[in-house]
Amino acid sequence: MPSLDRYRRQMDLPGWGKDAQERLGRSRVLVAGLGGLGSAVATNLVLAGVGKIRICDADTVDITNLNRQFLHSEGSIGSHKTRSAMETLAALNSGVEIEPVFSYIDSGNVAEIASGVSIIVDCLDNFEGRYVLNRWAVEAGIPLVHGAVWGLEGRVTFIAPPYTPCLACIFPAAPPGGSVPVLGAASCAIGSLQAMETVKYIVGTGRLLKGRMFIFDGSTMRFCELELERNPLCPVCGKVGHGGSRPLNGSCKAPPD
Numbered sequence: 098m099p100s101l102d103r104y105r106r107q108m109d110l111p112g113w114g115k116d117a118q119e120r121l122g123r124s125r126v127l128v129a130g131l132g133g134l135g136s137a138v139a140t141n142l143v144l145a146g147v148g149k150i151r152i153c154d155a156d157t158v159d160i161t162n163l164n165r166q167f168l169h170s171e172g173s174i175g176s177h178k179t180r181s182a183m184e185t186l187a188a189l190n191s192g193v194e195i196e197p198v199f200s201y202i203d204s205g206n207v208a209e210i211a212s213g214v215s216i217i218v219d220c221l222d223n224f225e226g227r228y229v230l231n232r233w234a235v236e237a238g239i240p241l242v243h244g245a246v247w248g249l250e251g252r253v254t255f256i257a258p259p260y261t262p263c264l265a266c267i268f269p270a271a272p273p274g275g276s277v278p279v280l281g282a283a284s285c286a287i288g289s290l291q292a293m294e295t296v297k298y299i300v301g302t303g304r305l306l307k308g309r310m311f312i313f314d315g316s317t318m319r320f321c322e323l324e325l326e327r328n329p330l331c332p333v334c335g336k337v338g339h340g341g342s343r344p345l346n347g348s349c350k351a352p353p354d
């Protein structure tokens with residue numbers, strides 16, 4: 098096994114040590130989407146020493162990506178995102194195995210793309226793909242870390258089938274699609290939180306965002322949390338596990354200014 102010295106500062110975390118680092122080294126994670134969120138997620142997982150990271154995207158690099166997608170550079174415009182991401186990530190940590198998958202994710206290929214991973218990180222920019230990942234995660238019993246950004250805002254939740262609400266419980270219908278405004282600092286912050294949840298899950302430490310939605314508003318620097326509830330009539334997870342509560346009806350409780 099390569100030297101663990103590069104991980105010394107995280108191995109010094111209380112309760113971590115060599116065992117936690119070796120657990121990270123044995124794990125395989127799917128990062129779905131290599132945009133703003135995926136840049137932060139994949140980079141942090143590689144730095145943390147996750148052993149195998151499967152990266153999946155079907156896009157090529159466009160100049161409008163470069164305000165936030167730091168896996169890619171001006172020299173990679175026009176190239177497959179999986180290629181530029183792989184080059185960047187490999188240069189950061191040669192001890193991590195990167196598995197590039199140049200493809201969209203749909204119901205016909207999700208089982209193959211997500212096979213053999215212990216957790217999925219949803220960094221996609223469209224709900225069609227997000228719902229496909231969610232359904233597969235529920236059916237396979239694989240955790241899914243959901244993240245999204247809009248402008249300076251973002252959200253994160255940890256979906257742990259069959260114990261938590263799934264994405265279809267939380268969002269029964271897809272929000273409007275299309276291009277959205279995003280500041281790189283916002284996608285970087287939310288992606289970093291997704292990576293933190295992923296690492297915590299693999300190591301088996303801390304309290305995950307299970308059944309909770311963390312919401313961040315960078316314009317006011319307010320953070321808040323929604324308690325999520327499963328929809329017993331959910332078409333995806335309604336018949337799996339325990340079920341039995343109401344759909345999402347919470348509201349963000351931020352302190353007054």
Ligand SMILES: [Zn+2]
Nearest residue numbers: 263266331334
């Ligand atoms: Zn559900």
